[in-house]
Amino acid sequence: MxxxxxxxxxxxxxxxxxxxxxxxxxRAQTKPEAKHTAVGAHYEINGVVVSSIDGSPIPHCRLTPTLVAQGVFGSRRFPSSTDGSEADEHGRFSIPLPSAGAWNLRASARGYVTQSYEEHGAFSSAVVLTADSPEIDLRFKISPEASIKGLVLDEAGEPVRDAQISLFIVPPSSPGGPPANTGSRTSARTDDRGMYELANLSPGGYRLSVRARPWYAEVSQQSGIAVAGSPVDPSLDVAYPPTWFPGGSDVATAETIVLHAGDTRQADFHLVPIASIHLKIAPPLGGVGGANVRQGQAIPIVEEIMPGANAPRLVSVATHRDPQGEFDVGGLTPGLYQVRIPGQDGRSTVVDVAANSVRPLDLDAPRNDIARVTVHIDGFAGDTEEAGDRRGRGLRVNLIDTDTQRGTFSSAGEEGGFAGRRGSRAPSAESKESKDRIIEVPPGRYEVVLQGGSNIFLTGLTAKGAEASGRYVTVPAGETTLTVHVANGxxxxxxxxxxxxxxxxxxxxxxxxxxxxxxxxxxxxxxxxxxxxxxxxxxxxxxxxxxxxxxxxxxxxxxxxxxxxxxxxxxxxxxxxxxxxxxxxxxxxxxx
CATH class of the missing domain: 2.60.40.1120 (Carboxypeptidase-like, regulatory domain)
Known part of the structure; x- marks a missing residue:
């Protein structure tokens, strides 16, 4: 049954x-705090460092202990008063320590991954020394480093130099369900031969993406902003779309490269240019005395929201301005972008750009293709500095797209404005007073995650114009209101x-x-x-x-x-x- x-x-x-x-x-004591060394006390970590593949000793490995202390914000690591130790030619080591406590011990050696004792992803085992057990003997296994290398070629089979390769970790399945998305672990750039290498990788699953631009494209030749003139040659008005290994533009089609200890994998890319997409951006309203005058002084900043990335990434664009102050921003490929105007009340908006299009964009006009979510915080039990006040200052609300992995969208943690992806219109007087947050996101389903208050937790969601269930909210295009109910403790x-x-x-x-x-x-x-x-x-x-x-x-x-x-x-x-x-x-x- x-x-x-x-x-x-x-x-x-x-x-x-x-x-x-x-x-x-x-009343069990766990992860003891550091104690002052008693007279005559001697604390020491001994052991041998071996390869995780065959158990052979690793000579001259460097071992560094770090004291782990407990506090209201969780485990914190502090440098020890010892410089660590180097293993001998047989991999043996002995590290004297100044005190009892829980010690994070890391090992590093040429050709091996630097890791903590019994490390598994974000977790590891601290080495605990007490007055009753002042010494310990360990068998410390570390893995030979893995690597990914490859070649990036253009449509003519020629090397693409200065292409950026981004490496994303694919976490293994966890007892709690599907693994959470993680940000980029590291990156590399191709050399003049179009070659790259990502070294010192731990065993696990990874995905790769590449960003580059054709050397002959207008976006690669332009410096600064240009005045609109004759039409751009279509053969030069091209761009390479972000490409996931082995060759798709959608993260859902990306191959997970599984590396074992010591593996080297080859991952080559062949880039094919597409017609550049343009944004026609009307200058924002403004002017002396509040007159509705189009201002054309500030140059739009365009940032791409990449799946798995921790923040929007500035992209290279070709920008022209006509005599009326309208901006033509070219060099874009299909994807999700943040467009912001510096110095104009910090206003910005999220734009979902489709292929083969010229997209008009007016930051002062209402949008009918983006969900504009007004987030209200409800339920603070206190007004301590750690918790924030009753209106939610100091707490950040994240909307995480777990279904299509298109990004994480966050509210501000300080004054209720938007951090990273702000609303395109200024908040209303009522919104300013209540410190509600406004987040613009593509329509879809999002997990609501709190950040910025270690003692605050989510108790429920209610929504107007949207559908809330558990920790998730599904928002359509247009205006919606999300109330995030929280509590202390x-x-x-x-x-x-x-x-x-x-x-x-x-x-x-x-x-x-x-x-x-x-x-x-x-x-x-x-x-x-x-x-x-x-x-x-x-x-x-x-x-x-x-x-x-x-x-x-x-x-x-x-x-x-x-x-x-x-x-x-x-x-x-x-x-x-x-x-x-x-x-x-x-x-x-x-x-x-």
Whole structure:
């Protein structure tokens, strides 16, 4: 019989209430703070560095310890008073340390990826030293570096120089569902032979994109702004569209390049130019005394919103201005752009540019192809500096396009204006007073994520002119209002995980909401990795009902099938977290 996650969770909670599962909260010390060295105390990390492929020792590897301290904003790393140590010719090392505490230990060697002890993506295991256990001996595995290299050619088979290659990480499947999108990890440019190389890569999945411009195109020849004159030669009015490996213009068609330790992959690009797209931008209204006079002094700035990028990217364009002050911006390819006018009330707008078009754009006119979302923050319980005031200053609202991966759109964190992608019109007097935020986005479905207040959490969404469900909102073109309901008081869960009576080191610690499979759920799965003493610390948790699970070697499990998580939950520890609770709970780790 196949149970749903919710059914299994409710049954587990019922058993716990009847005494079937004991979940006494234990005052376990986790990730100890640094202590002053006692007289005669000696703290030391010893071990050997070996290759993750064959276990062979890595000579002369450099090891650097960093003290990890706990605070209200989560784990923070501070440089140690030691310069680290170099392993000998057999890979052995011994690092004396000035104090007890949780130490992040990183290893680096020529030809190997620099990484922390037991590193898995964004997680690793701290090396914990105490007065009772002042020394430890480790076997530190690091991976030979992987690389991607290739050649970028134009339509004639000639090398394209100075093309920008961007590398994006594709996270593996996680217990909480589809992996989140990540930004660009690194980039490289082609040389005069059209060649590039991306080195020092960790094992994992990656996607590649390339941006370049034809050397003969008008956008490559123009410097500054030109006065409109004779028509541009169509053979010069061309551009290369952003291209994802192996050759598509849509991120959905991009191939995921899977690298294993020590791999080298070849990824070549062949670029084909298309006709340049033009924006006809009317100068904004303004003038002395508020007269509706078209001002043509400020030059429009055009930035591209790339899938997976953390911020808009300035693009090279060919800009002409006619005697009436209208701007003709050429050199564009299909995609999503932010157009802003500096010095004009910070106004900007988002434009979805289609192929083979000349697109008129008036920043003062209402738009009927873009969703203009007025975001209102509701529910602050206090007015501390950390939380912001009751009107939401200091808190940022992000709308993340998780379906088509077209970008992340954010409100301001300080004064309620727009950060990065602002509304094209000035806020109303009512909007200014209430500090509502205005975000322009393409119509579609977005996940609402809060940022900027570590103790604030989302409790619900309501929308006018849009559809809200759980953490998601679907907005059509036109004006909509989104009310984001929030509250103070995130919780923390810490403890010790043991396996067969010993600390479970490098295990996956999961805090699973019992509503994880419900489409309207606000809660989401949180995770951590256990340290060398088995300790874990899951911070900034939304209050609610959860099941705590620790899985030994959980990083090696294929989480692509959501049902995989269910079999671990029946042996987990149910917990109900109240606002601002700090709960300590020991747990027995499960075998994978």
């Amino acid at each position: 196949r149970w749903s996650l919710v059914e299994a969770s409710l049954l587990l909670f019922a058993g716990a209430l009847c005494g079937g599962i004991a979940h006494a909260q234990i 995130r919780a923390n869960v810490s403890g010790i995980a043991a396996l067969e009576g010993k600390p479970a080191v490098g295990a996956m610690a999961l805090l699973v909401p019992i509503t994880i499979e419900e489409p309207d759920s606000i809660d989401f799965l949180r995770q951590d990795q256990t340290n060398t003493d088995g300790s874990f610390d899951i911070e900034n948790v939304i209050p609610g009902q959860y099941i705590l699970v620790v899985i030994d070697k959980g990083w090696q499990i294929n989480w692509g099938d959501r049902s995989t998580l269910r079999r671990y939950l029946t042996q987990g520890v149910p917990m109900e977290l109240k606002p601002s609770a700090s709960v300590k709970q020991n747990v027995v780790a499960q075998a994978p």
